[in-house]
Amino acid sequence: MELTGLSTDQAPPISAPLRFFLTAPIFAILAGILILLSDSATLFSRYSIDSIIITHAMTIGFLGFVMLGALMQMLPVLAGVKIYKVETITLYSHIMLVFGVLFMIYGLYFSAPSINLLATIFLVIGFLILLIPMLIALRGANNFTPTVKAINVSLIFAVISIIIGGYLLFGYASGTVSSTHLILANIHSVWAVFGFVGILIIGVAFQVIPMFYVAPRFKQFCKQRVVHIISAGLLVWAFLNIFYPEYAYIAKTWISLFFFAFTSAVWVKLNNRRRPTSDVTVWYWRISSIFMSIGFFAWIFNSYLDDQYTVIISVIIGGGFFLSIMIGMLYKIIPFLVWFHLNSRGYMSIPTMNEMTNKKISILQFILYLFSIIGFIFSYFYPSILVYSALSFILSMVLLQYNIIKPVLVYVKTIKTKPDFDMSAFNMKVE
């Protein structure tokens, strides 16, 4: 048996996840600025270049970056596996993805085929050099819990979505947008969103919600089957979408119902949690459950309305559901990582996690964010509020950036000034 399951050098260096976390809000701010520069009629056309650019600034630049950072940190804890040369590959992957997203935005915006080609290469390689080693590492897990299985499935959806995405972007580079472009674009977006992000969140929630909030555990049926059921739904949906698009709504209903069951379960678990604390992360879980329930029903009904509301639904599900969970997580994970790495180095008098971020700012950030998402949804009907929603979004992301840089500054300062280097904790016993 593999005995390298756990070792002291297993957690990645703090720079690996932080690199991704700290860049994420910058892309969200950029997306906000691009929304300001656009107008609502263009944005609400799903296949307009503007909406493709803004969507990817958010999905790759924010969601993708946060998830990659989190995966790096979680795989050793949740699956007990070590990613091969994690420090080196995160460094290269991060650079390639940052330039990949920037090239994509520039290339599509200014219709520059050669830049689009560079974007395709940078994005596909940037993702795969990190995701493939993760998938390989997962093969070495010695305990295939439902969470580990879910992560595995989500990474497979990620790899497929990225390859399809690369092909689609290459279409803009070579000027050969084929007749299958739209079908593939559908599969790319649905699999990336529900297969990669959705299943990953479900898998992690099984583990994290009961443990961190001392809440009831998820039912065995939920843990064992939901991921399979949703994956099967996604495969059936892709098949119907290609061959019998008129029946695709059946698979959509199937997928939505199980996501809905999952978020309802999250809601109930949070209600029954033993921990009394109700901080901004709990609110983020809550609103994400609400947005997700609305979003999925709207997604089904949208089939009957000739898909004219697809962009609104993307805002509800992508912005309201996924983004909320990611932001909530950042508020916990970054202060914890700073505390953990400093404490492991022997620093004892360091601020607590709560002191590292500014609570008032995080509440303001939450309100601005919520306002902006609701504003984006309604700006479809009232275009004049788009500007205010975009400004609110930008401001909320600036505040988020401030609040997550704050703990990192604590880290840097402590390492530089070495306030008290005491080793007393290493021989201290609590009687």
Add this chain to the structure above:
Amino acid sequence: MSTIKEYLTTDHRHCDELFASMEEVASTSLQAAKEITEKFIDASERHFQMEERVMFAEFEQKTGMTQGPTAMMRQEHEQMRGLLKQLLDAIEENNKDKFFGTTETLMILLQQHNMKEEQMLYTMAQQHLSAESDRIVEMMDSMIVE
């Protein structure tokens, strides 16, 4: 009799329950929470020692791995002991912010530690020590905290 994995996992949940009760009482009054905090600290210390003095020791002897997973778990126990002490300091100073700031950090440290143990180390221990499982559980159960 329960296996090593079951026994220690159940004990984690027992500590979690005490943790939640501690926070519940502390949210109304820190002074009132002193007793339950001490109870939680004692339960945690007992758990650490059951591992360090019994299970880890047996595991290390059996596998010859002293610098592997158990060393990392021992180090995290020390980190937690540091935080547990800070809980009592916070009660002494009647400082709610410090108390809840510490419980938040402790909770994440504790749970990521528990995940590693429950999903990996206990599974490994169960595989290596299955023949002696009953004896080890009995030793842990009857251990007196030092």
